[in-house]
Amino acid sequence: MKAVQYRAVGEAPEVVTVPDPEPGPGQVLLKVTAAGVCHSDIAVMSWPADQIPFPLPLTLGHEGVGTVAALGDGVHGLSAGDSVAVYGPWGCGICVNCAEGKENYCLRAKELGIMPPGLGAPGAMAEYMIVDDPRHLVPIGDLDPVKTVSLTDAGLTPYHAIKRSLPKLVPGATAVVIGTGGLGHVAIQLLRAMTAARVIALDVTEEKLDLARAVGAHEAVLSDEKAAARVMELTGGLGAHVVLDFVGAPPTVETAGAVARVDGDVTIVGIGGGALPVGFGTLPYGTSVSAPYWGSRKELAEVLDLAHAGAVDVHVETYSIDEAPLAYERLHDGKVNGRAVILPNG
Ligand SMILES: [Zn+2]
Numbered sequence: 001m002k003a004v005q006y007r008a009v010g011e012a013p014e015v016v017t018v019p020d021p022e023p024g025p026g027q028v029l030l031k032v033t034a035a036g037v038c039h040s041d042i043a044v045m046s047w048p049a050d051q052i053p054f055p056l057p058l059t060l061g062h063e064g065v066g067t068v069a070a071l072g073d074g075v076h077g078l079s080a081g082d083s084v085a086v087y088g089p090w091g092c093g094i095c096v097n098c099a100e101g102k103e104n105y106c107l108r109a110k111e112l113g114i115m116p117p118g119l120g121a122p123g124a125m126a127e128y129m130i131v132d133d134p135r136h137l138v139p140i141g142d143l144d145p146v147k148t149v150s151l152t153d154a155g156l157t158p159y160h161a162i163k164r165s166l167p168k169l170v171p172g173a174t175a176v177v178i179g180t181g182g183l184g185h186v187a188i189q190l191l192r193a194m195t196a197a198r199v200i201a202l203d204v205t206e207e208k209l210d211l212a213r214a215v216g217a218h219e220a221v222l223s224d225e226k227a228a229a230r231v232m233e234l235t236g237g238l239g240a241h242v243v244l245d246f247v248g249a250p251p252t253v254e255t256a257g258a259v260a261r262v263d264g265d266v267t268i269v270g271i272g273g274g275a276l277p278v279g280f281g282t283l284p285y286g287t288s289v290s291a292p293y294w295g296s297r298k299e300l301a302e303v304l305d306l307a308h309a310g311a312v313d314v315h316v317e318t319y320s321i322d323e324a325p326l327a328y329e330r331l332h333d334g335k336v337n338g339r340a341v342i343l344p345n346g
């Protein structure tokens, strides 16, 4: 079968032919309908060899939707042809956090060498993929796989980040979304669906700000050196109750800290390598700073329920599997508006 692989440190991803996978005991084989292209792949592919936590070559794709093609021995409860989304942050399934469905915070994944598909295990950017356990699959029913696939990360990750700050997102509150790409443009929609907060979006091009406005941002501000002052002006000099940084680069985390309100939340989601110093006097009193990771299985089910209710619409551009390297190139160059999705069997 064809697969999109990151094969050598510093090289661009390549489309290669690999053996067709077969499901072992307890595993599920999916025929992949759609696989999302995420900016974090580009970050990972820029890391030096000693920072890459998995062996190469690696089949990419940590956002996947497919149909059940075959069940390994002992798997019940799924039928061939079922349309399912893959919950990506695989854990041990046994520790106390996994028991709560928070496999993204599994206590033993590292020790046991359990890695997410596309970020260690073979991912969704192939004609077929192996899913280690049926508990990682959430049926999507009649949802469009192409529109739904990115909800497994670009939906789930912002949902998890927003949900923990919901007590602060009361009517009259302000939320700032920095970076309105794959995750950010979904975050704006989730904020509008889940809260009555005012949403201020920041990004670096007018095209991206247009998308931010189209998906529900009340204000859209060009992310430059004047952005923090503009946000302060828009919030009457008080700053935002919740700041979600989907870039996480040094300049954006600085902006995030500069626009936080007293007792606000700053949440750094993007893996752009930025760090925000926390200590008395560095930020407004009571500001919390956190860097969450992905989301829980239950939260994925909640995001898919929002999709069923029509509350979230991922803006996608589609590519064949042979065009996957081009999709990564366009994403790297900031040319993708919304999310790029690969159709491995399309
Ligand atoms: Zn991702």
Ligand SMILES: [Zn+2]
Pocket (backbone or CB within 6 Å): 091, 092, 093, 094, 095, 096, 097, 098, 099, 103, 105, 106, 107, 108, 109
């Ligand atoms: Zn666990």
